[in-house]
Amino acid sequence: MMKRRHGIGIAIIAIFIIFSAFSFSSSLTPYVTFSQAKAMNGSVQVRGVLATEQVTMTDDGKAVKFKLRDEKGQEATIIYKGTKPEGIxxxxxxxxxxxxxxxxxxxxxxxxxxxxKYQSVQGSVKS
Structure with missing residues:
Protein backbone atom coordinates (compact mmCIF):
# COMPACT_ATOMS: atom_id res chain seq x y z
CA MET A 1 0.00 0.00 0.00
CA MET A 2 2.82 2.39 0.90
CA LYS A 3 4.73 1.66 -2.32
CA ARG A 4 1.62 2.45 -4.35
CA ARG A 5 1.32 5.89 -2.71
CA HIS A 6 4.98 6.61 -3.44
CA GLY A 7 4.46 5.60 -7.07
CA ILE A 8 1.44 7.90 -7.42
CA GLY A 9 3.33 10.75 -5.76
CA ILE A 10 6.31 10.29 -8.07
CA ALA A 11 4.00 10.16 -11.12
CA ILE A 12 2.31 13.43 -10.08
CA ILE A 13 5.68 15.13 -9.59
CA ALA A 14 6.90 13.85 -12.98
CA ILE A 15 3.76 15.14 -14.72
CA PHE A 16 4.21 18.53 -13.04
CA ILE A 17 7.88 18.72 -14.13
CA ILE A 18 7.04 17.78 -17.73
CA PHE A 19 4.19 20.32 -17.86
CA SER A 20 6.41 23.05 -16.39
CA ALA A 21 9.23 22.35 -18.85
CA PHE A 22 6.81 22.43 -21.81
CA SER A 23 5.24 25.69 -20.63
CA PHE A 24 8.64 27.30 -20.11
CA SER A 25 10.02 26.27 -23.50
CA SER A 26 6.91 27.50 -25.34
CA SER A 27 7.24 30.91 -23.67
CA LEU A 28 10.82 31.44 -24.91
CA THR A 29 11.04 33.87 -27.78
CA PRO A 30 14.26 33.71 -29.83
CA TYR A 31 16.27 36.72 -31.06
CA VAL A 32 16.24 36.81 -34.86
CA THR A 33 16.96 39.16 -37.75
CA PHE A 34 14.18 40.72 -39.84
CA SER A 35 14.79 38.25 -42.68
CA GLN A 36 14.40 35.35 -40.24
CA ALA A 37 11.29 36.99 -38.70
CA LYS A 38 9.63 37.12 -42.15
CA ALA A 39 10.03 33.34 -42.48
CA MET A 40 8.68 32.50 -39.01
CA ASN A 41 5.05 32.17 -37.91
CA GLY A 42 5.33 32.67 -34.17
CA SER A 43 6.30 35.58 -32.01
CA VAL A 44 9.99 36.56 -32.15
CA GLN A 45 12.33 39.21 -30.77
CA VAL A 46 14.34 41.52 -33.01
CA ARG A 47 17.05 43.63 -31.39
CA GLY A 48 18.28 46.79 -33.05
CA VAL A 49 18.59 50.57 -33.06
CA LEU A 50 16.49 53.35 -34.54
CA ALA A 51 17.21 53.64 -38.27
CA THR A 52 15.99 57.25 -38.23
CA GLU A 53 15.11 59.56 -35.36
CA GLN A 54 11.55 59.79 -36.65
CA VAL A 55 9.11 58.14 -34.23
CA THR A 56 5.53 59.04 -35.16
CA MET A 57 1.97 58.06 -34.39
CA THR A 58 -0.01 56.20 -37.05
CA ASP A 59 -2.79 58.04 -38.91
CA ASP A 60 -5.44 56.72 -36.51
CA GLY A 61 -3.35 57.80 -33.50
CA LYS A 62 -3.50 54.35 -31.90
CA ALA A 63 0.01 53.10 -32.61
CA VAL A 64 3.64 54.20 -32.70
CA LYS A 65 5.53 53.81 -35.97
CA PHE A 66 9.31 53.86 -36.54
CA LYS A 67 12.09 52.16 -38.49
CA LEU A 68 14.40 49.77 -36.68
CA ARG A 69 17.79 48.51 -37.97
CA ASP A 70 18.63 45.00 -36.78
CA GLU A 71 22.11 43.66 -35.99
CA LYS A 72 22.63 42.60 -39.64
CA GLY A 73 21.84 46.13 -40.90
CA GLN A 74 18.39 45.26 -42.26
CA GLU A 75 15.62 47.81 -41.65
CA ALA A 76 11.90 47.34 -41.11
CA THR A 77 8.94 49.45 -40.10
CA ILE A 78 7.77 48.68 -36.56
CA ILE A 79 4.14 49.23 -35.58
CA TYR A 80 3.50 49.18 -31.83
CA LYS A 81 -0.08 49.55 -30.61
CA GLY A 82 0.44 51.42 -27.41
CA THR A 83 1.87 54.60 -26.03
CA LYS A 84 5.22 55.87 -27.19
CA PRO A 85 7.91 54.60 -24.79
CA GLU A 86 9.67 57.38 -22.92
CA GLY A 87 13.17 58.07 -24.20
CA ILE A 88 12.85 55.94 -27.35
CA LYS A 117 22.18 58.63 -16.44
CA TYR A 118 24.95 57.56 -14.09
CA GLN A 119 28.35 57.98 -15.69
CA SER A 120 31.37 56.32 -14.17
CA VAL A 121 33.89 58.80 -12.85
CA GLN A 122 37.46 58.15 -13.95
CA GLY A 123 40.24 59.49 -11.81
CA SER A 124 43.02 58.64 -9.49
CA VAL A 125 42.64 58.03 -5.82
CA LYS A 126 45.18 59.80 -3.65
CA SER A 127 46.33 58.18 -0.49
Missing part, protein backbone atom coordinates in the same frame (compact mmCIF):
# COMPACT_ATOMS: atom_id res chain seq x y z
CA UNK A 89 14.68 58.55 -29.46
CA UNK A 90 17.75 58.31 -27.17
CA UNK A 91 17.65 54.51 -26.87
CA UNK A 92 20.92 52.64 -27.23
CA UNK A 93 19.02 49.43 -28.04
CA UNK A 94 15.40 48.46 -28.76
CA UNK A 95 13.93 44.97 -28.67
CA UNK A 96 10.68 44.54 -30.58
CA UNK A 97 8.69 41.43 -29.70
CA UNK A 98 6.01 40.40 -32.18
CA UNK A 99 5.36 39.08 -35.70
CA UNK A 100 6.10 40.12 -39.26
CA UNK A 101 2.88 40.88 -41.20
CA UNK A 102 2.28 42.72 -44.51
CA UNK A 103 5.87 44.02 -44.82
CA UNK A 104 5.72 45.47 -41.29
CA UNK A 105 6.77 44.13 -37.92
CA UNK A 106 3.79 44.30 -35.56
CA UNK A 107 5.22 44.59 -32.05
CA UNK A 108 3.29 43.33 -29.04
CA UNK A 109 5.99 44.66 -26.68
CA UNK A 110 8.93 47.04 -26.88
CA UNK A 111 11.93 46.91 -24.57
CA UNK A 112 13.84 50.18 -24.69
CA UNK A 113 17.36 50.45 -23.27
CA UNK A 114 18.26 54.06 -22.59
CA UNK A 115 21.76 55.37 -21.88
CA UNK A 116 22.63 55.35 -18.22
Missing amino acids: EQATSIVAIGKYQNDQFIAEKLLVKCPS
Whole structure:
Protein backbone atom coordinates (compact mmCIF):
# COMPACT_ATOMS: atom_id res chain seq x y z
CA MET A 1 0.00 0.00 0.00
CA MET A 2 2.82 2.39 0.90
CA LYS A 3 4.73 1.66 -2.32
CA ARG A 4 1.62 2.45 -4.35
CA ARG A 5 1.32 5.89 -2.71
CA HIS A 6 4.98 6.61 -3.44
CA GLY A 7 4.46 5.60 -7.07
CA ILE A 8 1.44 7.90 -7.42
CA GLY A 9 3.33 10.75 -5.76
CA ILE A 10 6.31 10.29 -8.07
CA ALA A 11 4.00 10.16 -11.12
CA ILE A 12 2.31 13.43 -10.08
CA ILE A 13 5.68 15.13 -9.59
CA ALA A 14 6.90 13.85 -12.98
CA ILE A 15 3.76 15.14 -14.72
CA PHE A 16 4.21 18.53 -13.04
CA ILE A 17 7.88 18.72 -14.13
CA ILE A 18 7.04 17.78 -17.73
CA PHE A 19 4.19 20.32 -17.86
CA SER A 20 6.41 23.05 -16.39
CA ALA A 21 9.23 22.35 -18.85
CA PHE A 22 6.81 22.43 -21.81
CA SER A 23 5.24 25.69 -20.63
CA PHE A 24 8.64 27.30 -20.11
CA SER A 25 10.02 26.27 -23.50
CA SER A 26 6.91 27.50 -25.34
CA SER A 27 7.24 30.91 -23.67
CA LEU A 28 10.82 31.44 -24.91
CA THR A 29 11.04 33.87 -27.78
CA PRO A 30 14.26 33.71 -29.83
CA TYR A 31 16.27 36.72 -31.06
CA VAL A 32 16.24 36.81 -34.86
CA THR A 33 16.96 39.16 -37.75
CA PHE A 34 14.18 40.72 -39.84
CA SER A 35 14.79 38.25 -42.68
CA GLN A 36 14.40 35.35 -40.24
CA ALA A 37 11.29 36.99 -38.70
CA LYS A 38 9.63 37.12 -42.15
CA ALA A 39 10.03 33.34 -42.48
CA MET A 40 8.68 32.50 -39.01
CA ASN A 41 5.05 32.17 -37.91
CA GLY A 42 5.33 32.67 -34.17
CA SER A 43 6.30 35.58 -32.01
CA VAL A 44 9.99 36.56 -32.15
CA GLN A 45 12.33 39.21 -30.77
CA VAL A 46 14.34 41.52 -33.01
CA ARG A 47 17.05 43.63 -31.39
CA GLY A 48 18.28 46.79 -33.05
CA VAL A 49 18.59 50.57 -33.06
CA LEU A 50 16.49 53.35 -34.54
CA ALA A 51 17.21 53.64 -38.27
CA THR A 52 15.99 57.25 -38.23
CA GLU A 53 15.11 59.56 -35.36
CA GLN A 54 11.55 59.79 -36.65
CA VAL A 55 9.11 58.14 -34.23
CA THR A 56 5.53 59.04 -35.16
CA MET A 57 1.97 58.06 -34.39
CA THR A 58 -0.01 56.20 -37.05
CA ASP A 59 -2.79 58.04 -38.91
CA ASP A 60 -5.44 56.72 -36.51
CA GLY A 61 -3.35 57.80 -33.50
CA LYS A 62 -3.50 54.35 -31.90
CA ALA A 63 0.01 53.10 -32.61
CA VAL A 64 3.64 54.20 -32.70
CA LYS A 65 5.53 53.81 -35.97
CA PHE A 66 9.31 53.86 -36.54
CA LYS A 67 12.09 52.16 -38.49
CA LEU A 68 14.40 49.77 -36.68
CA ARG A 69 17.79 48.51 -37.97
CA ASP A 70 18.63 45.00 -36.78
CA GLU A 71 22.11 43.66 -35.99
CA LYS A 72 22.63 42.60 -39.64
CA GLY A 73 21.84 46.13 -40.90
CA GLN A 74 18.39 45.26 -42.26
CA GLU A 75 15.62 47.81 -41.65
CA ALA A 76 11.90 47.34 -41.11
CA THR A 77 8.94 49.45 -40.10
CA ILE A 78 7.77 48.68 -36.56
CA ILE A 79 4.14 49.23 -35.58
CA TYR A 80 3.50 49.18 -31.83
CA LYS A 81 -0.08 49.55 -30.61
CA GLY A 82 0.44 51.42 -27.41
CA THR A 83 1.87 54.60 -26.03
CA LYS A 84 5.22 55.87 -27.19
CA PRO A 85 7.91 54.60 -24.79
CA GLU A 86 9.67 57.38 -22.92
CA GLY A 87 13.17 58.07 -24.20
CA ILE A 88 12.85 55.94 -27.35
CA GLU A 89 14.68 58.55 -29.46
CA GLN A 90 17.75 58.31 -27.17
CA ALA A 91 17.65 54.51 -26.87
CA THR A 92 20.92 52.64 -27.23
CA SER A 93 19.02 49.43 -28.04
CA ILE A 94 15.40 48.46 -28.76
CA VAL A 95 13.93 44.97 -28.67
CA ALA A 96 10.68 44.54 -30.58
CA ILE A 97 8.69 41.43 -29.70
CA GLY A 98 6.01 40.40 -32.18
CA LYS A 99 5.36 39.08 -35.70
CA TYR A 100 6.10 40.12 -39.26
CA GLN A 101 2.88 40.88 -41.20
CA ASN A 102 2.28 42.72 -44.51
CA ASP A 103 5.87 44.02 -44.82
CA GLN A 104 5.72 45.47 -41.29
CA PHE A 105 6.77 44.13 -37.92
CA ILE A 106 3.79 44.30 -35.56
CA ALA A 107 5.22 44.59 -32.05
CA GLU A 108 3.29 43.33 -29.04
CA LYS A 109 5.99 44.66 -26.68
CA LEU A 110 8.93 47.04 -26.88
CA LEU A 111 11.93 46.91 -24.57
CA VAL A 112 13.84 50.18 -24.69
CA LYS A 113 17.36 50.45 -23.27
CA CYS A 114 18.26 54.06 -22.59
CA PRO A 115 21.76 55.37 -21.88
CA SER A 116 22.63 55.35 -18.22
CA LYS A 117 22.18 58.63 -16.44
CA TYR A 118 24.95 57.56 -14.09
CA GLN A 119 28.35 57.98 -15.69
CA SER A 120 31.37 56.32 -14.17
CA VAL A 121 33.89 58.80 -12.85
CA GLN A 122 37.46 58.15 -13.95
CA GLY A 123 40.24 59.49 -11.81
CA SER A 124 43.02 58.64 -9.49
CA VAL A 125 42.64 58.03 -5.82
CA LYS A 126 45.18 59.80 -3.65
CA SER A 127 46.33 58.18 -0.49
